[in-house]
Amino acid sequence: MGAETFLFGAFGGVCNVLVSHPFDLVKTRLQSPQFGYTSSLHAMSQILKADGVRGMYRGVSPVLLGAGPVMERVVDTLPIHYVALAGAFAAIPTSFILGPAERIKILMQIDTRKTSTSSINPLIPIWRALQANGGLKTLFRGTGITIMRDFPGDAAYFGVFEAVKRGLKEAFPQPKSEKYTFSPWQTIVAGGMAGCANWIVCIPIDSIKTQVQQSGKEGTTFLSVLRSQKSISHLYRGLGPVLVKAFPSSGAFFLGVETSRTFYENMK
Numbered sequence: 001m002g003a004e005t006f007l008f009g010a011f012g013g014v015c016n017v018l019v020s021h022p023f024d025l026v027k028t029r030l031q032s033p034q035f036g037y038t039s040s041l042h043a044m045s046q047i048l049k050a051d052g053v054r055g056m057y058r059g060v061s062p063v064l065l066g067a068g069p070v071m072e073r074v075v076d077t078l079p080i081h082y083v084a085l086a087g088a089f090a091a092i093p094t095s096f097i098l099g100p101a102e103r104i105k106i107l108m109q110i111d112t113r114k115t116s117t118s119s120i121n122p123l124i125p126i127w128r129a130l131q132a133n134g135g136l137k138t139l140f141r142g143t144g145i146t147i148m149r150d151f152p153g154d155a156a157y158f159g160v161f162e163a164v165k166r167g168l169k170e171a172f173p174q175p176k177s178e179k180y181t182f183s184p185w186q187t188i189v190a191g192g193m194a195g196c197a198n199w200i201v202c203i204p205i206d207s208i209k210t211q212v213q214q215s216g217k218e219g220t221t222f223l224s225v226l227r228s229q230k231s232i233s234h235l236y237r238g239l240g241p242v243l244v245k246a247f248p249s250s251g252a253f254f255l256g257v258e259t260s261r262t263f264y265e266n267m268k
Contacts, residue, residue, distance in 0.1 A: 008260045015256035016249050017063050022056035023245030027238035028109045031210040035110075040241045050112065059108035062101040062126055080166075084159030091150035098150070099143030103213045107133050110214050133216050142213035145222055149209055153202030161194035161254065187258050188251030195250025199242040204235035 026043045029035050037043035047055055078086070107129040130136060168186045182190075199206075211225045229235060 004261075004264055008257045008264070011260040012253040012255075012257035014064065016253035017060065019252045020245045020249030021060045021063070023241040023249070025056055025058060025109050026241040028059075028106055028210055030238040030241070031207045032110055032214060033211075040244075058111075059105040062104040062108070065101070080159055080163050083162045084155040087158030088151045088155035091154040092147055095143060095146040095150055096140075099146040100139045102146065102209075103139060103142055104129050106210055106213045142209050145205060145209040145212060148222075149202045149205040153198045156201045157194045157198040157250075160197040161190050164190040164193050181262075182258065184255055184259075187254045188247075191250040191252075191254035192247030194254075195246030196243055198250075199239065199246050203239050203242065204232075207235045207237060210238075 022044075025047065026040050029043045029047065030037055030040065035043070037046065044056075051058065104126050108125055111129065111132075130139065134141075165182065165186070168182070168190065169180055172186070174180050208222055208225045212220050212222065
């Protein structure tokens with residue numbers, strides 16, 4: 001993976017985060033029983049009332065810092081099931097970046113205290129969140145569950161993305177003498193559908209991960225959270241906002257990657 005590939009992923013990752021983070025905040029609050037929100041609109045209205053628009057980006061700094069190395073994968077012209085498997089196995093090493101980043105992000109998202117630096121300085125709120133919740137030794141709490149979530153989730157994500165792209169390529173052919181170039185709307189459609197597929201698959205595990213990563217108790221585990229659920233439907237809390245965000249944010253990611261790649265290739 002060259003430096004330019006890293007930059008493509010970084011640009012796409014930043015586009016994704018900027019579009020999706022307000023929805024992700026609502027998801028996290030809905031998955032956190034202590035807030036008692038009854039719906040996505042209820043959660044969003046209460047957050048805006050307490051913190052304003054800026055508050056919708058509470059906890060954005062750790063995921064922005066991790067956007068570059070995590071988001072870019074190389075997809076070849078392989079059979080779809082191989083693309084899906086490649087995405088699944090790529091989730092294992094990247095989870096060791098995403099897991100700690102999301103642990104800090106969630107701690108910052110559930111912290112309702114007024115802070116002047118929560119969305120500006122990327123280091124001070126990160127340090128404060130960790131220090132208040134067990135210190136550095138708890139940084140990797142929930143990373144194993146992140147792998148459990150992203151292995152099937154990323155398989156769905158990249159498998160669907162590649163399948164939709166190939167379907168669009170057949171539906172909207174271009175002259176065979178030229179290299180096929182996907183238009184922005186095609187990239188957004190493929191990325192959006194991939195994002196929806198990802199969240200439909202992984203939201204129950206993500207819900208458990210959120211409750212484990214926000215907990216300050218050592219004994220909070222995947223199984224203990226699972227047993228505490230009143231019903232299976234509780235594991236799907238937060239599905240609404242992530243499906244709403246999946247289409248524009250995933251579209252923004254892939255559009256960012258493809259746009260930056262095209263810009264780079266045209267400069268050669």
